[in-house]
Amino acid sequence: MVRAVCPGSYDPVTNGHLDIIERSAKLFDEVVVAVLINKNKKGLFSIDERLEMITEITGHLPNVRVDSWHGLLVDYCRQHDIGAIAKGLRSVSDFDYELQMAQMNRELSGVETLLMSNNPRFGFVSSSLVKEIATYGGDVKNLVPGVVFERLMAKVAAQ
DSSP: EEEEEEEEETOOOOOOHHHHHHHHHHHHHHHEEEOOOOSSOSSSSOHHHHHHHHHHTTTTTTTTEEEEEOOOOHHHHTTTOOOEEEEEOOHHHHHHHHHHHHHHHHHOOOEEEEEEEEGGGGTTTOHOOOOOOOTOOOOTTTOOOOOHHHHHHHHHHOO
């Protein structure tokens, strides 16, 4: 079985993230969407909320499961017998960073990284921008899945 992990903070998960997850699900027998926990970052959504949203929006993908992890991604891969990391690229600056990470991950563990070009419809979308736009009342409805939009609007309204 060929398995891959799609890592990220997913705070919140965007249509760009979902596109990469869906495309990865076509390439691998199993895809784990791993919400990486960074205790130095204060997220808008809790880890549990992120896991719930991702589980809901990937429910149509039978070979996708959702998990969380604190620590090095390569350690997660080792512990779960995952041989590949699948990530999306939006820009040249993404490529520079992701290439360095891919080389380091391969050196540390032998895990390969698949870097996929983004769907041009989502090339400008990032979780940070989505949160900022939503905070100032901008329309992000077409940038995130429906359930994420509803929860994002509720969070912003509660602040």
